[in-house]
Amino acid sequence: MSDLGDFTDxxxxxxxxxxxxxxxxxxxxxxxxxxxxxxxxxxxxxxxDESLEFETVDVSPAGKDxxxxxxxxxxxxxxxxxxxxxxxxxxVTVANRSSVRIGKYLLVPxxxxxRLFCRITALEYAQEFRTDDATEIHARRAMRQxxxxxxxxxxxxxxxxxxxxxxxGVARGPPGQSSGDEPSDGxxxxxxxxxxxxxxxxxxxxATDKSEIKTGLKMPEDGVFLGHLxxxxxxxxxxxxxPTIDYRLKDDYDAGDPLVFRHTLVAGGTGSGKTHGSKNxxxxxxxxERTYPVESGEDREVQAAVVQFDPQDEYxxxxxxxxxxxxxxxxxxxGEGVAYGGHDxxxxxxxxxxxxxxxxxxxxxxxxxxxxxxxxVRGNPWLVSGGGLxxxxxxxxxxxxxxxxxxxxxxxxxxxxVSFLDDPALKEELDESGRVHxxxxxxxxxxxxxxxxxxxxxxxxxxxxxxxxxxxxxLTVVPTYHVNDRRATETVVLALSSLLVDQxxxxxxxxxxxxxxxxxxxxxxxxxxxxxxxxxxxxxxxGKFTEAAKQGRKxxxxxxxxxxxxxxxxxxxxxxxxxxxVLNLGDEDAISAVNIPANLEAKVPYMEKGQMVxxxxxxxxxxxxxxxPVCVTKHGRD
Numbered sequence: 001m002s003d004l005g006d007f008t009d010x011x012x013x014x015x016x017x018x019x020x021x022x023x024x025x026x027x028x029x030x031x032x033x034x035x036x037x038x039x040x041x042x043x044x045x046x047x048x049d050e051s052l053e054f055e056t057v058d059v060s061p062a063g064k065d066x067x068x069x070x071x072x073x074x075x076x077x078x079x080x081x082x083x084x085x086x087x088x089x090x091x092v093t094v095a096n097r098s099s100v101r102i103g104k105y106l107l108v109p110x111x112x113x114x115r116l117f118c119r120i121t122a123l124e125y126a127q128e129f130r131t132d133d134a135t136e137i138h139a140r141r142a143m144r145q146x147x148x149x150x151x152x153x154x155x156x157x158x159x160x161x162x163x164x165x166x167x168x169g170v171a172r173g174p175p176g177q178s179s180g181d182e183p184s185d186g187x188x189x190x191x192x193x194x195x196x197x198x199x200x201x202x203x204x205x206x207a208t209d210k211s212e213i214k215t216g217l218k219m220p221e222d223g224v225f226l227g228h229l230x231x232x233x234x235x236x237x238x239x240x241x242x243p244t245i246d247y248r249l250k251d252d253y254d255a256g257d258p259l260v261f262r263h264t265l266v267a268g269g270t271g272s273g274k275t276h277g278s279k280n281x282x283x284x285x286x287x288x289e290r291t292y293p294v295e296s297g298e299d300r301e302v303q304a305a306v307v308q309f310d311p312q313d314e315y316x317x318x319x320x321x322x323x324x325x326x327x328x329x330x331x332x333x334x335g336e337g338v339a340y341g342g343h344d345x346x347x348x349x350x351x352x353x354x355x356x357x358x359x360x361x362x363x364x365x366x367x368x369x370x371x372x373x374x375x376x377v378r379g380n381p382w383l384v385s386g387g388g389l390x391x392x393x394x395x396x397x398x399x400x401x402x403x404x405x406x407x408x409x410x411x412x413x414x415x416x417x418v419s420f421l422d423d424p425a426l427k428e429e430l431d432e433s434g435r436v437h438x439x440x441x442x443x444x445x446x447x448x449x450x451x452x453x454x455x456x457x458x459x460x461x462x463x464x465x466x467x468x469x470x471x472x473x474x475l476t477v478v479p480t481y482h483v484n485d486r487r488a489t490e491t492v493v494l495a496l497s498s499l500l501v502d503q504x505x506x507x508x509x510x511x512x513x514x515x516x517x518x519x520x521x522x523x524x525x526x527x528x529x530x531x532x533x534x535x536x537x538x539x540x541x542x543g544k545f546t547e548a549a550k551q552g553r554k555x556x557x558x559x560x561x562x563x564x565x566x567x568x569x570x571x572x573x574x575x576x577x578x579x580x581x582v583l584n585l586g587d588e589d590a591i592s593a594v595n596i597p598a599n600l601e602a603k604v605p606y607m608e609k610g611q612m613v614x615x616x617x618x619x620x621x622x623x624x625x626x627x628x629p630v631c632v633t634k635h636g637r638d
Contacts, residue, residue: 067206068100075087077200088160105216107165116163117161118160119159121599127152162194164191165191165212165215167187168187168188168189189215213236216621217229217623219621220249222248223259227626228627229625253293257553258292259579261557264580267581268585275314275524276610277583278560278562283318283343285520290303304517304518306474306519309497312525316346316348318633322633324630349477352459354452354485368468371457374417376498376499381398384414385448388535389447393536404417415452422445470511471517480493494529500519504557505555519556520559522560527563527566545573561577566590578617580594580616582613583610583612
């Protein structure tokens, strides 16, 4: 008698052959004694009772699966004030694993109808059984199979809680009354901080309702359109029409100050779609229906004026329609309330610099030539400092300019100032009186030379064109691509931007048009003009723009800075930026400088053209977007 039973009396007979094959293997459905497994044995001499046959059992679960999986408490289930102590994981069923992505938005219902809005931050395969799959047997078996048996593994998603969603004004039912799987129609959907832990084995479902997603991410319903919400480079789609989720910047005073006056930075490398995206955003600010209240003793609203400094001569094309935008594209834009089409009130203000000529056969915008009058230097001496004067020399320059304008009047010109400094008697007089040391005098005289091509050229002074330069609802583009001298370009851009900023911040402005018009100052390649440096000129420029940024909300002045080198923009200005739009950047220093959350920062080097991340704490949670595939105005010189 063995542990397996006593087989000593067993004798094979004719029935053995009928129940098994020639090799002695028992046939499927046959017992060793020749009876089938589905035929119950009857007592000897009695017929078999057919009612005792085994019945087939359906092992498939009844009903239909909901969601992508369930919360797991196998390693604990914790919601904590400290994110490091939060532990929220979901088991994802086999059928749903291929569709799950990091960054995907999910909802976890509470028994009373509230929902936990969260996002996937990590995905992991874990062993289902206590086994080691790193063996020769496992490897060779897998190499010979056509697929992978995922049933041997658990697929776990780590979740980051974002907010709790609830209907305001709707009483919470007792536990178990509502599954929370579908949004309620009882009240306005609201969000609050995560303050509850969901129950284990709660069904986790994708967030597919537009209002739930927008509320969960604190995204406003109305405002300036930037793009469509995305995860992993794919637009988030819902069951609504249109299926995409539009992302907008708040642009009214009902929810605080419009974000346009709290300043925007667009950062992206060459070929990332930076200019394409910037045109699309600026076009929204020029929409005829977008107005802002002004404080001029009258209860009225005015369209914003946009002044765009353009070193690559691309933005004057916003005057023209995009021929690549077809009827279907226009209908989609209209359906989503996105402004499109060329902006008729677009004027290119072309600086007259030396013998440089401006040729523009790539747009149909009106062109107006202008020059920078030397009189503007009176209030901004650093415009002729050349960027290399120290504090003592800058003080000498200020005194010399004051003396010059006192002698020559407010209309004194640059060439007259150069001749003024060439007077040896003046140099001797100032040295002997202790006003300006002769070495300082010589340093100033050297530094102010070389601006003859910038000031007082054969064109109308910009100070006589202010009413045309700043127009409510108008786009003014200042192209500088035709100016080959970088020093001259910087002088033009800084002179004009200083004019705008000074008048906006002044309590006694000389130009009421600038003071009373909501204004967006756009500056492409902003790192060339707002860089941090030790020179007097740089400190004066940075100080001016920092103050402008601080006062922007009150004065209705918005900075729209565009750059591929955000690390070169002075920190005092950078700190005033509220909305950061980041496209593809390959430089590590540039990526670190934009100061966006680490989970989004890691995506930046891998983003395709038009993909972007938006970090705007006063507008929404940090999000990934995809911009419009077609520019809403003309773009490119094909």
